[in-house]
Amino acid sequence: MKKLLLPLFCLILIHCKKSEAHSLNANLVNVAEEDKLIAIDSSAVALKSPVVDASIRFPSEKTISEKTTAISKKIIKNGNLRIQVGDIKKAQDQVSSIVKSNKAYIQKEEFQNNDNEENIDLTIRVPHQNFDALVNSFSDGVGSVLSKNISSDDVTEEYTDVSIKLTNKKIYLEKYRDMLKSAKTTKDILEIQENIRELEDEIDVSEGRLRFIDDRVNYSTLNLSLYKEKVRTSATSKVGFGSRFGDSVTEGWNSFVAFLLGVISLWPFFLLIPVLVFLWRKWRNRKKK
Template sequence: MDRRMVWVPALVILVIALAAAGCMTYPTSSQGSSGPSVPVTDVYTSDQKAVAPVSTAASAPNAGTAETGVVVDQKIVYTAQLTLEVKDVPTAVDALKTIATGREGYLASSSVTTQGETRTAKVVLRVPAAEFEEALAEVKGIGSVQSVATSGEDVTAEYVDLNAQKTSYQNQLTQYNELLKKSVKVEDIIAVQEQIDRVQTSLDRLEGRLRVLNSRIDLSTITVTLKEPAPIGGESGRSIVDTINAGIAGFFGMIELLIIAFLTLLPLIILGGAAYGIYRWRRSKKPEPVVAPAQELQEK
């Protein structure tokens, strides 16, 4: 047998074994592909006169609960609009206030309008979300329900997103404050402080939005429109007092019109009187014709 036919397969096997051993012992990087790489925060030097925004990709939680592992309760904003017919609007407003305070809520606003002999009102109640259904049932009981509409708005995604942004801003502030402690040059201190002010302003606005959203979630809104029934036979006629008041108003209105007419025609009256006076004066200056006695006329 030829020796080359024996050594060639052995040499091939040896090369494959060495290659496999080299792959097994090759050192891996500390930031291998097994995990996500964390972006490195870039900070400009004082020569560049600026500080780059701090990256928060590794610290800010994701808005989705599946990636963050944080379970957030569903956030619902409950609202209701009702129209009720009641016998007495002021009494019904007091009853609504009692319902709200009895459910640990409050009367947010109320307005009463009078039209003829009927009154209407618009009342806004804020009650805890846990008391929404019970409070709504009590509100329906104070009068005859003409219309009702309820809604529940799911704001869970918005709530999670706002909290994630809040955490991101807080992390940025922490990192910028650490940079501020290490800064020595005046340019670096000013640049970092500008970034701190920017992030703090954004954080304050975000917290304001969160407060409003939490208020809508914690306290449900019930808007009630109250109205009294129309008088039997439609609108009632005028009372004697209304008639007298209308007559007095008409009298003074007529006096006002006469005064306006007199003052409007006064220049014409003055000119007419002056012309008539001149005419009378010129006529008085003319000599009167001489009339012969009756006897003389007969003799002639």
């Protein structure tokens, strides 16, 4: 009886080992399948491989892309306009009226006044749908356009790229937070927390970039310069005769004052004139004798 029990026990032991081997192989296959499902986007923070629950699956890149909604065209319009005017104050009033009627606002204003010109530089933000109307109103009704530069930049590709990466990072962030709940050791907790911190920083940067692009798309920017020349010629001016006549009188007075000041600046030489006259007369008297 003992001889029969010994072989039977050996068979049972071998069978158990085979079952364990099959179970181990099945676990390895499951782990391999889990690894294939992890498709980390190139922009995401590199994983530091902390020991975590293998049941947590990261989303594939295809799944993330499908969740990203379609993005409309993103066009940023900018412009630079320089206008010569006859009266700065009147031009300012016209600009304020045009800005108000187009639902725009003045973001920045700078005023300069020197001997030759008065100049006001304005940075105007206007809803993108009113940009063309605003530019045309300034070009037609304020003064003489000296220069005009309008540009349009298509940032749809950049916006889409940043949006997809942002979606990826938010999904990874949620997964890391789930992993943090199941972490067992202090090392794993610290590594996961560091990954979470880095992802949160990158998410803040991406969201800030998207807000900036949206602001530039929704509100176009126009840099307007109002220019009043104090000393003009008829060849460079297109304003009325009365204004040009006044400028001519001012120019003549300025020229006279400049001449007078130039003469006064020669006063040291005037002191030498009596000396030169005295020496000349003395030399002439000697020559006569």
